[in-house]
Amino acid sequence: MQLRVTFVAAARSSPLLAERFEDDRPLDQAGWDEVQRAAPVLLPLAAAELRYCSPTPRSRTTGDGLGYTPLVQLALRDCDMGRWRGLTLGEAMAREPALVDAWLADPRSTPHGGESLLSFIARVGGWLDTRPIEDGGRIVAVAEPSVIRAALVYALKAPPSTYWNLDVRPLSTTTVTGSAGRWNLRFDGAAVQSRRV
Numbered sequence: 001m002q003l004r005v006t007f008v009a010a011a012r013s014s015p016l017l018a019e020r021f022e023d024d025r026p027l028d029q030a031g032w033d034e035v036q037r038a039a040p041v042l043l044p045l046a047a048a049e050l051r052y053c054s055p056t057p058r059s060r061t062t063g064d065g066l067g068y069t070p071l072v073q074l075a076l077r078d079c080d081m082g083r084w085r086g087l088t089l090g091e092a093m094a095r096e097p098a099l100v101d102a103w104l105a106d107p108r109s110t111p112h113g114g115e116s117l118l119s120f121i122a123r124v125g126g127w128l129d130t131r132p133i134e135d136g137g138r139i140v141a142v143a144e145p146s147v148i149r150a151a152l153v154y155a156l157k158a159p160p161s162t163y164w165n166l167d168v169r170p171l172s173t174t175t176v177t178g179s180a181g182r183w184n185l186r187f188d189g190a191a192v193q194s195r196r197v
Contacts, residue, residue: 002177005140006045006140006174007140007174008066008140008142008173009148009168009172009174010058010171011027011032011035011038012034013027013028013058026061027062031170035061035062035171042066045173049138051063054141056078063142068140076127081114083113104164107160107161117160120146120150121153130180145168149163152185156185
């Protein structure tokens with residue numbers, strides 16, 4: 001039995017260089033405009049049997065704007081960044097450069113007083129593994145890019161350092177198929193007719 005989970009990255013609420021840890025700001029006008037432009041392409045995902053979202057305002061607004069009417073899932077919240085919450089990476093680095101370096105190097109570290117990268121990945125993976133299973137069941141989840149990166153690391157059983165090498169763009173989609181502990185990354189594309197000569 002296989003489940004299909006499609007993650008949709010929340011639209012942005014600020015310029016990418018100004019992204020903040022645990023950013024809970026609502027969508028800005030540019031983000032809302034992006035949702036409206038993407039809606040015709042992403043609307044078919046609303047046919048999923050289950051529709052979820054991260055608890056952030058921008059994830060909820062993105063899901064609602066795409067017509068999903070998603071249910072908030074606390075397990076899909078961003079990584080708890082402790083005292084770095086609300087800071088950009090550059091601001092945290094300016095205040096505590098050695099601690100930021102330690103955090104980036106060791107997935108078990110929690111110099112900010114929050115959640116470790118390993119715990120974050122396990123939490124998101126636990127959510128993924130406990131989705132109701134119906135053969136061919138479809139789920140859509142609007143989430144922060146960091147949550148999608150954590151889900152991918154978990155699903156692929158990749159080393160935690162892989163998290164830093166994944167780039168999830170606003171309003172991009174990523175699909176995993178499978179069931180608890182056995183996930184595959186799925187790439188969909190436009191059907192191309194082959195022509196025989």
